[in-house]
Amino acid sequence: MPDATVVLDRDDMRRTLVRIAHEIIEKNPPHESERGLAIVGVHRRGAILGRRLHGLLTELTGAEVPFGSVDISFYRDDLGLRDHGPGAPVVHSTQLDFPIDGRTIVIVDDVLYTGRTVRAAIDVLFDYGRPARVQLAVLADRGHRELPIRPDYVGKNLPTARDERVNVRVEEVDGDDEVTISALHAGSPV
């Protein structure tokens, strides 16, 4: 990608996720959270990062932490406003195979920006049940919030301009692990 500045490389990303996993356990000691913890990733890269965090947490606590994923397509607040067609985002299935009532749910996403995605993800959760607590973990927080939403766990704060783009690449989809910032080209999707 031309004109892209690397802000987190492969090792940074691994260390960051390990740190977030420790922070999650510190904030939610296994013996205290009554019905337990669960990790829920937001499709698509949030779900991949969430799955990694889930692996780390299972390793650290020695107990199986449930993992799920949500797709927020049907909950967007801009349906009908966006261009739509073959280039539109692919809709994935939401998978929450465990009861979420009374649990502490950590939503995982790659980049926190306006907060609208997180708002939608919380709405999805509440259509499944009533979690005791909802927390938010993001790999990068780029600012420019449009809703009163703040993350509980942040990989890296990235002050950006609106005309910049934060690209999170993950090995499972993109072939490598990397976070970069680039100038937003005219016509590219936000």
Add this chain to the structure above:
Amino acid sequence: MSRHLISIDDLDRAGIERILDLARSFAEVSGREIKKVPALKGRTIVNLFYEASTRTSSSFELAAKRLSADVVNIRSAGSSVDKGESLKDTVRTLSAYDPAAIVIRSPWAGAAQQITGWTDAAVVNAGDGKHEHPTQALLDVFTLTQALGGLEGLRIWIVGDVLHSRVARSNILAFQRMGATVTVCGPPTLIPRGIESLGCAAQDTLANLGEADVVYVLRLQQERMQEAYVPTLREYAQRYQVNRARLREGQIVMHPGPVNRGVELSGEVIDSDAALIDAQVKSGVAVRMAVLYELLVGAPVLQVVA
């Protein structure tokens, strides 16, 4: 995808696959405790049914409601249609409510296409006479994909009253588009002349039914028969009923419903594991949610009047 869904011909293979993908997500929504997503909140969908229907009308209504749309159901019986209001005036009147979509079922071929000129709403054909019933074909493709993984290379026999069947026309197109080969079979009086021009083969006996992977049985549409197309129901059943004796192990049986039990399909087959009929009904809601979502989410919510 165009703004309306009138015929399977409005969709190429990629378009059908997109709807199948969406339908899979909506099937998941239908499995939740709260079977509703806010995707079409604040939009209105009119269901305009000029013909009897249980499955199609109820599943379109549920589909719209599970997308959080507001639904108005109009049936010809009990509406101003009874007082002689024309289709055009009815559509004009309903369009005054500014609906996002009109779902229409009518006994007249071409009615769905016709009303696209009289309304700004997206039009979904829920069956127009003997012409087409595209959402039925899509839900059948979805059901088969869920059961078998895909249609590529499948041999599908469509058996029965092909002449009066809009389901047959839509399904022949959709099955072939997804890579299946289609054979239609029925008494010569109930096979339209020139059906081969759609790309399928035609047979007038069930002798080779064993070659089919899927047997799609059609309803004998007695309400559309003003003349004698078959001598008696008993004789029809004798030659064309799909029953256990005529099926081999491993064949899948489908039927769009409602079934004339004991006429085109024997009771024991309907109730057997070979039949996907209940799965077809269940697919109906998810697939119709997918169609409404696909048609409406692209269109602007507010239209600026110049």
